[in-house]
Amino acid sequence: MPGNLSRRDTIDPVLDIGYALSARFPDPPQTDYRRADVRALRHDLFSGDVYLADTEKDHELSTAWGWVPVLDFAWALCDIVEQLDRDPAGSRAARPQRAELDFTESSDRLLFERRFGWVDIDAEWLPPSEPLLSFSHSELRREARDFLHDLIADLTDMHEDLGDNPAIWTLQARFPRLP
Template identity: 70%
Template structure:
């Protein structure tokens, strides 16, 4: 079982003049909702402690990566390793994903000797749940965000499984 989570930073608040209703995709992904994220299972945790990770961008990119790892027509029967990386813009560190058969290994450059191994279908379900839960939380915290068409498109692109 995999668990995804986040915390928003008090050190890097969103600009007070932000109109969440009309914020464009770049602003939503890179300029707002800074904090930290974690990916964990029963045995290990990969978490950031920087405070500036764009949390919505992380959730969005993770959903993209899960789909990228599913490009082989053989799916979970494929022995060929499919790889993807999630890079963090302000550092050279990356979260690395490698899928073989139905399993995905996740490791972080900034944590030595910690790896998570999860079923691809569990990662897809949890990534999408995380994205939708995050969107709901952010909508509750920020007036007008629920009316932003970019978030509607994002939510429909990656529906809950």
């Protein structure tokens, strides 16, 4: 890079968050999505795989296990983004703010570190030589919430009764889409 400019000064990475539901671990056919409790929604339903990708660098962190609770991932990601914003100095904070997303059925974790408004994301299951993903905190917040709402819309299209679940209403109200 020319001069003293860092990658962050010259390129705005584009974050893409996605998922694929697993055919190997389908939801039980007798599931009442309208009455499913938070534990079932977060841990027992909607298994699959997830990814976070920097589309500018064509680099992604993804799972390939098939059993990741996809709704829980979206929910936890939104929680983590808010947790990373607790420092009163906000994007001016020099002290790193850290959080982790652990996968319940595994010892693997996604590690998040925010400093000066940027969040680095690392996956423990990848070799240390793999580069980190790095996004502005505001982009991560916006994309995480969009992912959550898009996922809920997709799941509701597949299971109409899910749209009548009070836990889903609460989740959508807690993390509204951002402009």
